Amino acid sequence: MGLTHQSTGKQVLNEMFNVQLNTPDEKVVALAGNPNTGKSTVFNSLTGMNQHTGNWPGKTVTNAQGRYSHKDKKFVLVDLPGTYSLLANSVEEEVARDFICFGKPHATVVVTDATCLERNLILVLQILEITKEVVLCVNLMDEAKRKGIEVDLQRLSSILGIPVVGTNARDGVGLEELKNTVHQVAAGDMELSPLKIQYGEELEEILKTIESKIEKVVEEQINSRWVAIQLLNGDNSIRESLSMFLKKHLLDTKDLDHCLEEIEDFLQEKNLKQQEVQDRIVSSIVKQSEEIHKKVTKIKNEKYNQMDRKIDDVLTSRIFGIPIMIALLGIVFWITLEGAEYPAGALAAFFSAMEVPISSFVLGLGAPEWLHGILVLGVYRTLSWVIAVMLPPMAIFFPLFTLLEDLGYLPRVAFNMDSFFKKACAHGKQALTMCMGFGCNAAGVIACRIIDSPRERLIATITNNFVPCNGRFPILISMAVIFIGGTAAGFTQSLLATSAVLGVIILGVISTLVVSKILSKTILKGLPSSFTLELPPYRKPQIGRVIVRSIFDRTLFVLGRAIMVAAPAGVIIWIMANVFIGDISILDHGAAFLDPFARLIGMDGYIIMAFILGLPANEIVIPIIVMSYLATGAMLELDSLEALRELLVANGWTWLTAVCVMIFTLMHFPCGTALLTIRKETQSFKWTFASFMIPTAAGIIVCFVVAQTVRLLGLV
Incomplete structure (x- = not known):
């Protein structure tokens, strides 16, 4: 028994995420990113005063939505909670994860800070596991320039397999290019081939096995590899989300139970604990982020943050x-x-x-x-x-x-x-x-x-x-x-x-x-x-x-x-x-x-x-x-x-x-x-x-x- 179109898409947006579309052809764009990357500035710059705030249904997490038009197309921009990852360790992470996965936005813009790109890429790589319709916005390019940091945006785009746009949202620099790129991705006019993280031979072996079985359950409505990674990672909340958003009683699904059994057998056979698996998954993402950062970033001034650290030595000292x-x-x-x-x-x-x-x-x-x-x-x-x-x-x-x-x-x-x-x-x-x-x-x-x-x-x-x-x-x-x-x-x-x-x-x-x-x-x-x-x-x-x-x-x-x-x-x-x-x-x-x-x-x-x-x-x-x-x-x-x-x-x-x-x-x-x-x-x-x-x-x-x-x- 498969999923129906009526149980996903617009119905899920309306019922589960309280995103109301004024017209059928209106495009939904998710805005994600770490805290302190200028995500709110990007949101405010794009939507102006045409926005409203509230709470995510059933959550005490702020939900900000706004609208803007570009090239005769209308877009609904949903500002997701600022988060460092999608591992669902907090309400914010769970909300961001569920919207990107089950809300099925036409495009997801991930805002990063050019001055600390390495850490921000961790979230980018996790989002790429869920969807390929991603636009990377490298914000604060002016701040990076001032600190002597150069980011090769073209090479970063080539490595990640998604479009990358550099911006200075405070001054409106790069926002027009960002809107053009979002328009292309949302319309399906751009060829995308996102980077796929490799988690090591042992984990990849079990992932391939359970991915094919999960695909029968979700029937291409969501990324089956991503679901497999979450189950392998021991994320218990993912089963609730699957059941809630896909209208399937997955707790009773035999195929899913078989997947979980195979994961348990795999852990016993390899003599691995759940914490070790989690560490391997996280370390693979972090390592990939480090490698990408080294390839695309050049730091001319190694002491670029020395002034900030000196100020912090005073403002956060025990004495002063x-x-x-x-x-x-x-x-x-x-x-x-x-x-x-x-x-x-x-x-x-x-x-x-x-x-x-x-x-x-x-x-x-x-x-x-x-x-x-x-x-x-x-x-x-x-x-x-x-x-x-x-x-x-x-x-x-x-x-x-x-x-x-x-x-x-x-x-x-x-x-x-x-x-x-x-x-x-x-x-x-x-x-x-x-x-x-x-x-x-x-x-x-x-x-x-x-x-x-x-x-x-x-x-x-x-x-x-x-x-x-x-x-x-x-x-x-x-x-x-x-x-x-x-x-x-x-x-x-x-x-x-x-x-x-x-x-x-x-x-x-x-x-x-x-x-x-x-x-x-x-x-x-x-x-x-x-x-x-x-x-x-x-x-x-x-x-x-x-x-x-x-x-x-x-x-x-x-x-x-x-x-x-x-x-x-x-x-x-x-x-x-x-x-x-x-x-x-x-x-x-x-x-x-x-x-x-x-x-x-x-x-x-x-x-x-x-x-x-x-x-x-x-x-x-x-x-x-x-x-x-x-x-x-x-x-x-x-x-x-x-x-x-x-x-x-x-x-x-x-x-x-x-x-x-x-x-x-x-x-x-x-x-x-x-x-x-x-x-x-x-x-x-x-x-x-x-x-x-x-x-x-x-x-x-x-x-x-x-x-x-x-x-x-x-x-x-």
Whole structure:
């Protein structure tokens, strides 16, 4: 019983990979490559703004697709996850492998880095085992030239038996030739004879035997030699993929079972272990890559990467690595907070000015006061606060963060923090997700996709909230300036306030490591996984692309989710402040109920209510506190920090209250946007609830210990 055409091709693209073709003659092109080869730049340059992102069906791996036209033909470009191989050791490798094999793209473009071609060729050779419709894009040719590296593209094409195109995607060099070549390969107008790797006499002997039998099972729908190699390599996931994508119950297929039996007999006869076979397969690919690299590459300057190594000696050293990292992070925070002050003020003034005509319009329609209160004083003011306070810092922080990423510094951060996370039984890449969390915890949670291990990805997701996002910094800064630095003046005041905020950040990092350790030893037991961390060469970042990518992919994405949560919350806040039971509002009732508990942890009932009602966004916590103390029934902001200090002190605040508020600001449940993102990423209410409870419980415990210790010592 063979495979039908209906079970492959377009149907598989639509059902399994969520690739929708607008027209029957539209060509599908896969874009593969190692991380840090400029693959995303090639993708963005070809597709422009005609692209969208999502997740691969059933996976937490990003799926980016875009469209472009060339010579009256339309192409769908599918950006596969960056990976070093197709051995299916991670979700990314499995996704890339399955799409190339079962998605049957009309062409596969493999993007490589001309400055480290030898390593990149390993992936190229593996892809050539699956399909012959391959175009090799040797990118960063300008970087190679600058470093004195020459690549003979013509000879490389002759050896591999596929077309090779040299590009500098950042400047658009070679992209027209790349599109021409892809057009020819996708149309079948080019003669291709890809290189076939030889794995040694013993392995080739068994491969020939089982390949003929596998061919009966797959019936030329996929490369039978490649399937044979995967089975010989002990890749268990390949059977699942074959069954899923080819609609065949291969687990029950006798021919396949016979193949597996022959492999077992072969291993016993040759006295080989599975690991030895895997080593032989990998070493054959690596050796072939080395030989090709020697034939096509000429290095004029053997010390071409000496400058990068000298910089790394400083940035990743045990002495200077961490201090430089903290200093750079401090500079990013300072630029973010200082730069956001004026646009945030301008946005707040704009929204405040617009409130008058909006109120007049709503009342002019004959709307009752309660509806005006809900829509304008509730929803509109809440949205105004969220947008005015969130947008400017994110619009500054994310481009700066992306700039460091484009420059090549972020992998150095992961390198510096790896030993700490290893001791906490967590993943070194968690350092990168933490850095993203400083801008927005929702974005930090999304960044956890880079961690391959599901267990360690969950740890990073749950603990990301211990990193204060830009929405919590206004609370931290105002408390630090008013109550910690308030006893001094001038430079001393700034120094004390900055030290207090830095202390909270350090507490957050320590909390992340401690909770990660606890989780890894309890509900998320397991050994920390190993991973390959590449330190890519430093590159000149493209400012324009950085700004566009960070604004659209990160800032507006996160802000959109925040608005979704904030709008209904505005209704709830207004109702609680304006609906009375007896002579007391629901808000006052809630605060009175929570007050005994709040006093135990160094705060009062109104503060706890503000944190609860501030679930949509941390930015509105202080306005809710002010609204509660002044009993205005609507959120508002005081004119100055001095006015805020007078109001808080008049309501019984001390330095201990401020410290506990700072601690609880750091350690409490994620905002609504982050919780929504956690739910989408984990596909689990259980882990979303755990992400809610764990930081909250930690905050309550720490605040209780601090408050009771200070009171016992008589310091307040």
